[in-house]
Amino acid sequence: MITTEVNGIPVPTLRRLPSYLQFIRALAATGRDVVSCTHIAEHLRLDATLVRKDLQTTGIVGKPKVGYYIPALIEAIEHLLGWDNVTDAFLVGAGNLGAALMGYDGFREHGLNIVAAFDVDPRKVGRMLHDKQVLHLDRFADLAARMHIHIGIITVPEQHAQEVADLMVLSGIKAIWNFAPADVHVPSGVIVENVRLSASLAVLSTRLAATLRAGQN
Amino acid sequence: MITTEVNGIPVPTLRRLPSYLQFIRALAATGRDVVSCTHIAEHLRLDATLVRKDLQTTGIVGKPKVGYYIPALIEAIEHLLGWDNVTDAFLVGAGNLGAALMGYDGFREHGLNIVAAFDVDPRKVGRMLHDKQVLHLDRFADLAARMHIHIGIITVPEQHAQEVADLMVLSGIKAIWNFAPADVHVPSGVIVENVRLSASLAVLSTRLAATLRAGQN
DNA sequence: TAGATTGTTAATCGATTAACAATC
């Protein structure tokens, strides 16, 4: 029921690749042109064999004793993730969270370009958000179809998340990045990626409780 | 190297518990007082046995043919996650993302209360953010110690994440929830939970590419 | 009672780690 592989790449691998990419991009910026698994693994506190296996999914081969050629590695990871082409996206919910995502330039380096924000609040519609217009939600379907938008980002309050998701599906959106603290349901064929902050917080809270308890002994 | 269990609870279980909690809280609000694993599993599209095993970690026992008593289940999950007590937290970075987190009331139901925001930008310091003051970062260490704050939330740009983390560690913070798109390093004994949006986006991008490719055939 | 659901043990599956030959 849960997809464990995408395109033959295990999901855990897929989730680690951006960390590798970030690190080797930083290395590239310092002028280095080769890197070993050992080096990456140390920085990210992972097992070197795990890194090697992950990198193998990109098809890149390294040189024994030397490592991997950084420019080729960057290109291969970007290509595997589809980040070598920037895809346009629409965002719904022009609140603080929406504004934060609109204002983050780094997404361009992750293949994502948020081209417009939508809202129903008349105080927000018509304003500019980080050089992008805030449009009324009524215009979503028409514009999404005309501009061939495939990615929708949900940053509305919990109670409106499902209706926004429904609108996105009707408008031909193929992938939804959901930041609302509610699971949204969509027909099969449409992808949903839920950003579950509560899952992250659960790990944090429980770890903290465990260390505080240990500290008192 | 990676912790797979916290307090004897596997991390994957820990990450699913908030979803269960959200669902059964919603059921409780409709007046229901029992729920079966089958019912939870269907809603969240998980295997019923998996849900049963996860719920067993809370220590709650169900009744065959009936299910679990909802109020006891809610209490047990909240207790396990430490969400039955609200913990105060400080946030650093009063930008849009910081404002979004400050304004989200739902954290109170997740055991988290952000009591103040800090920044170095003179245009932000002194202002109010969702009824909480924005203070100068210089005051972080002193106030954290005096108020016995254990949780720090980082919502500053990438390039300042590590220095903020260092300050938090020096100030006695025991757990850092890091929203900056950069891994921060801390001494052992301090917990870091990184919210890696790029990991989530990697899964979304790759799935989308796979379905678009499939659609063209 | 009959049947749905729990609790529990065993089987499977997949991800991570260990071992080691090949090689630059």
Added chain:
DNA sequence: TAGATTGTTAATCGATTAACAATC
């Protein structure tokens, strides 16, 4: 050359799923 690192296969580990008796 010697030693570090790759690529690859095998072993381990842990998480999920299947099977099934107990029970309300």
